[in-house]
Amino acid sequence: METFNFLDKIIGESILSAVLSALLPLIFLIVYALIAILGELKISAWIQERLGPMRTGPYGILQPIAEVVKLLQKEDIVPTNANRLLFNLAPFVMFTGAFAGFAVIPFSPAFAPAHINLGLYYIFAVGAFAVIGIVMGGWASNNKYSLLGAMRSASQMISYEIPGALVVLTAAVLANSLDLQEISLAQSGPFWNWFLFGGPGPWTKIWVIPFTLLLSLIFMITSLAETNRTPFDIPEGESELVGGYHTEYSGMKFAMFFFAEYANMFIVASVLTIVFLGGWNSPFGEFMSGYFWGVFWFTSKAMFIVFLQIWLRWTLPRVRVDQLMFLGWKVLLPFALVCFIVLSLYRILY
Amino acid sequence: MTTRKFIDIDFSRIESDRMRLNVGPQHPSTHGVLRLEVELDGEVVTDVIPHIGYLHRCFEKIAENVTYPQVIPYVDRMDYVSSMNNELPYVMAVEKLMGIKVPDKVEYIRVIMSELNRIANHQIAIATFGLDAGAFTPFLYLFRDREYILWIFEKASGARLLFNYFWIGGLANDVYPTFKEDVLNIVKQVRKTNQEIERLLIYNKIFIDRTANVGILPADVAINYACSGPVLRGSGVQFDLRKNEPYSIYDRFDFEIPVGKGEVGTVGDSWDRNIVRMREIEQSCRIIEQAVEQMPNEGDVQQAIPKKVRPPKGEIYFRCENPKGELGFYIISDGKDKPYRVKARAPSFVNLSVLPEISRGYLFADLIVILGSIDIVLGEVDR
């Protein structure tokens, strides 16, 4: 399958197609966020033997819309001694960072908003925006809880970038490219060609499968840490820090943080999908594959990862700051390093 | 001295700025309106000063102005998650003062009810402890089971939380006909959930890492601070008033006193205090089963209720093993129908006093866990 941007094909490479290319992910993001919020509400409820929201719409499916409307109506409070400029800017920085990541996500062989040959690198670069947003918000709130949350968040994200980057680097080595479309293409074919199972190759590749499985696990864990999800939600751990960095936020600005969190969840899920689950590739080789099916496979794989994140959130307790650092530096990093070396050797030798 | 400054640095003299953080009275994990003034060095707790009194309701003063039976509803409101256990020492103290002997059936119902309430209390304690560590789901599983227990209370006494069920000399009313079956079913359900919680939460490695070796309370410190209940037993001291000083009919039952053994950490850490509660639920189940078996069906639960509660001149201190520790009532009677003085020895209050001692030097997140492991109820701390 060749890769292209279908908008460019239809209307030619113009400003219009670029704007449309940027708009499509935004629409997707909004729809996705509503679904994910509903999913979070419902899955958490079902796990806890509750019914969850049932009033708004049949089975409460309109609940996320109601939540957004509620947040829109809320008074926008800025604490008296807050740094107004930074305080107001922080949620937008965070959201921009999250949304910018969507620019390179290949939803289908026929559509990636922007075709950059450094896609992976780019995602990690804009992903670091979130830290700036959090630190800004936490510091500008003039609240000790927010400040503690922001500090925790900065240290957490920085230390988890490293094992995360190592994992992604391994994938780049396996695919021989940093371009997300190329990485997806490199895994075309049935599901045993995914990097989760060692990538395409003769059956002798079986011995690397444990390493790739381990790698994807490591990436799963680091992605949880980078999106501040349980068990790594210590920057906002509500039992200690009340709300962490967004303690002082209300109304739409809080909603921005909220949206950004969900957008980030999807971004890390899609990176995991692209890097290990074959991106838009159908698991059955040629069967059900195509430009349109690509979107389907991609979103459903990513949504499965999002489901995993939600599931984990409602299962596990929260780790502590020092344990988080221990896990990041002393467990994930060495394991990732070992896998990186082994897989690079495999790549050179075969 | 002529040493070069930047080489010869005494690190202990470097003072980083301490931050004073007010935790509460409106905070998700202070279990009520407790205010903790915390001094932090980075994230390390260097000092904790608990400020109490936000829920002070003058229990002791009110008790001097109402008649003996009217005190019972106020007693309920001290430790509102285990009201039955609060009523027990009060009514038994007055009964002892008046020399009333209650019928056997009343004793059995009282024991069953207090043990059920002990289970409910421990379930809340474990649930909120898990919540402090960040686990939300076990919280709701335990609350579901507690709800079933509350249904039994509601059916028997008419109220879910604040019962006014134990009266001086008897009970407000007899239990309903299917009481025994209901209780046995609950015991089964509680055991099932206990196993599940053990697998889901207690032996989860993250949870163990969060709570083991955190907030270690050595046995001597615990005794010096007069801690009681699971806080004391978590430190390995085998002291339970039901065994050591059997009141009511507790000498008729066969049960054990679980103590902290340092299974996954040090003796007396937060995990130990919690596991003591887990094991106590199991022991309470055993007591309930035996009590249901022995309980006589016939008997008038109100036959020993005095017409006028007017204890003779005198004073008494009577203590019982509350789920949170030793709850004692010191009552002085001057022969009137109103007590001259009622003093409550509240276990939560005493146990809370040990918090600064055991939380210095741990991280801020640990402080919350330690507070959760002490299991306080502010209604009882402030009274």
Added chain:
Amino acid sequence: MIDYFKSVWAWFHTILIGMKITFTHLFSKKVTIQYPNERYPIPHNAKNRLQLYPDLCNGCMQCARVCPVQCIDVETIRVVPTDPDKPVMGDGTQRKLWVSVYDIDFAKCCFCGLCTTVCPTEAIKHTTDFEYSSYTREGLIYHFSAMSSEQVEQKKKLFEEWSAKEKAAKAGKVAEPSSVEKGEN
């Protein structure tokens, strides 16, 4: 080193156990219900809102006296022999006191049930109704007395006339107790 691998394995293993448990709960029967539409049954002896049956209440004020929070407010007027109504109670006996005011402040009531147990005529009872919240504090004060204000006025006047007559008759020998007895509050 072995400890390190053991603890890493324990992390992984116990997380999987937890995930398995929560996953089975995902499909288990839900215990919550759609509250206003469905309800769990409330036992008949539930101690919820109080209800007074005015024709049973003889105005003895025992309930007001026993209430630990003093939230019952009772005022009575004596029934004079000259009363044209010749009122009877629910059980057919002669009524001795008019209950002109019987207010319960449910904002104060702690639902202890003491008032229901002391009442000699079982005039006050707990109901199973617990949904009576109100936007104002006044909304929580329930006036149970069955008498209208005109009636109260009339009875008061009757009583005053009668007591004045009595006084005259007894030539001021016996001092009457205050004309209107007040509740404990």
